[in-house]
Amino acid sequence: MRGRLLKKLENLNKWRMQKISNRNFLVLLAFFVGIVGGLAAALLKGLTHFIASSLQDDVEWHYKYSLYLVFPLIGIFLSVLFVRKMLKGQKFEHGITPIIYSISRKSSRIEFHNVYSQIVSSALTVGFGGSCGLEAPIAYSGSAIGSNMARFFGLSYKEVTMLLACGAAAGISGAFNSPIAGMIFAIEILLTEFSIPAFIPLLISSALAAVISKLLYSEPLFHTTTTGWExxxxxxxxxxxxxxxxxxxxxxxxxxxxxxxxxxxxxxxxxxxxxxxxxxxxxxxxxxxxxxxxxxxxxxxxxxxxxxxxxxxxxxxxxxxxxxxxxxxxxxxxxxxxxxxxxxxxxxxxxxxxxxxxxxxxxxxxxxxxxxxxxxxxxxxxxxxxxxxxxxxxxxxxxxxxxxxxxxxxxxxxxxxxxxxxxxxxxxxxxxxxxxxxxxxxxxxxxxxxxxEDKDRTVLSMMKLRYVLETNFVRLHPKETPLDRQSDIIHSKRNIFPIVDDEGKLIGIIYSERLFAILLGEQEGKDKTFASLAQKPNDMIVETEHMEVVMGKMNRDDVWILPVVNKEGQYLGFVSKSSVFNKYRGLLVRQGMYLE
CATH class of the missing domain: 1.10.3080.10 (Clc chloride channel)
Structure with missing residues (x-):
């Protein structure tokens, strides 16, 4: 049954891709994100205030002081218990920072459980007296709604990011009944570079969320009158x-x-x-x-x-x-x-x-x-x-x-x-x-x-070393000689060879020019082991280092390629400026499409 339903949805999505452009479909999805985001905001506010009013209105006043000592503890405990028992190993984070991280490092992917887990855990926390706000959880929940809806329909990174921001805007708008603030929040915090067309989906999601939230939970956050300022x-x-x-x-x-x-x-x-x-x-x-x-x-x-x-x-x-x-x-x-x-x-x-x-x-x-x-x-x-x-x-x-x-x-x-x-x-x-x-x-x-403000540094920070790591190099053993590996050396398409021992540790490197000179002319070098012929690389890259550090090492020593090792010194491969530049160009294109 589930398989047939997924098949029908897949066919429907294929039909949609043929009949409706992604730009128009994005606007349509912004409507749905706004509606669902508004419902989520109303649910969170209603659930939180229900818990709070039940605890306060149903308790005699002279007992309240003593109960204030335990209510917040109970709320935080229930929140932690819910996360640990109901999510069972799934990663749970809170605040706006993980949303920003998902945009920069996770292709705007947010786990689906955040749609509901943020609502339940924050309602328990704040409803029992936790001294924090509901806005970050509802923004997180809205972002998860937008991200998962976009990914379900196979949209591109920039479109997933756009709907993620629509969800966050809907959450803030629904929480405060303030559509303009919701839209601006998404632009200032999540979409730090945007174009005019980005306003349309944000406006739609934010406005609809405010309407839905007001219909379901009409109590205003604040009300006051002001006659101006002096x-x-x-x-x-x-x-x-x-x-x-x-x-x-x-x-x-x-x-x-x-x-x-x-x-x-x-x-x-x-x-x-x-x-x-x-x-x-x-x-x-x-x-x-x-x-x-x-x-x-x-x-x-x-x-x-x-x-x-x-x-x-x-x-x-x-x-x-x-x-x-x-x-x-x-x-x-x-x-x-x-x-x-x-x-x-x-x-x-x-x-x-x-x-x-x-x-x-x-x-x-x-x-x-x-x-x-x-x-x-x-x-x-x-x-x-x-x-x-x-x-x-x-x-x-x-x-x-x-x-x-x-x-x-x-x-x-x-x-x-x-x-x-x-x-x-x-x-x-x-x-x-x-x-x-x-x-x-x-x-x-x-x-x-x-x-x-610094696009070069930003693009480098988006790279991960494992995506530019090259491993198709011929490994040489320290006890071997050039004659032992003559065929492999001649047929290798690389001009550098790592020398690696039995434990996988990098002993040194040797260039093809040196090996060809030995094989074609230096008789005494042919019988020397690679351990004696190895030369120390200018530097080595540890797999956990950021690309900024990698490029810094290359530029400092004016080298084009460096070996990569893990924390134990075991050889993993090489990273070259060529592979970094190719990845850099790809990320620049992706970043340029961010919100065009």
């Missing part, structure tokens, strides 16, 4: 931008430190205990850290500035302005730790949502604190929105996404000028210090990041 407050927006930019640098460094620390813990369940208990304690002290944290931001936007203290252990101080501001700052730093502990401890989520919350808390603490001095009276909700956009731009290196996301989800288009200023300054401060975003730093360090 020119007199411009200096304070600039000051806020600098503060946020510096905070995003701190968060980037903290993210690296926490990741490295958790990487030292080999047992995944030890990570669960550590992160779950730590998160429970943090939420016990700072209840606003429970879940995504959007509720606290909405309460601030509604003008309930004391809400952040209201349900905490320090609620008696909610009417003291300075206490509210100090507690907000402590909550801000608690959020930075809680979100990273949740993600690295085994929970599934991203820093997209925490970035918005942390930015909003900075904007609130800044404006509210300034108002406490009595010297100025700033519009607190405006600064909250500007802070959200600035933090997103700095941490993710996505300034346009920050601007349009906040403008769309809050309806704050009248704040466009302050948003542009805060976002620009925050972005440039972080980029000047960090160079790469929190998503791309690891990929840049490993040479797996596509960069259009």
């Amino acid at each position: 020119v007199e407050a411009l200096f304070f927006y600039l000051l806020l931008a600098v503060i946020i930019g510096l905070f995003t640098v701190y968060f980037s460094f903290l993210s690296q430190a926490v990741k490295q620390w958790f990487a030292k813990i080999s047992n995944p369940y030890n990570k669960v205990w550590l992160s779950g208990i730590s998160l429970g304690v943090l939420i016990f002290v700072f209840p606003a850290l429970y879940g995504e944290g959007y509720l606290s931001i909405q309460q601030i936007l509604d003008g309930r500035f004391d809400s952040i203290l209201k349900n905490s252990l320090f609620s008696d101080y909610k009417d003291i302005g300075w206490a509210v501001m100090i507690y907000t700052i402590l909550t801000l730093f608690g959020k930075s730790i809680a979100s990273l502990f949740t993600i690295n401890g085994g929970g599934n989520g991203g820093v997209f949502g925490p970035s918005l919350v942390m930015g909003g808390l900075i904007g609130f603490a800044f404006a509210f604190g300034m108002n406490q001095t009595g010297l100025v009276q700033l519009n607190v909700p405006n600064f909250v929105m500007a802070g959200m956009a600035g933090a997103l731009a700095g941490i993710m290196h996505a300034p346009l996404t920050g601007i349009f996301l906040i403008a769309e989800i809050t309806g704050g288009y009248t704040l466009m000028v302050p948003l542009m200023l805060v976002v620009s300054i925050s972005y440039f401060i972080n980029r000047a210090i960090m160079k790469h975003s929190i998503y791309t730093k690891v990929l840049a360090e490993s040479g797996d990041l596509i960069s259009y």
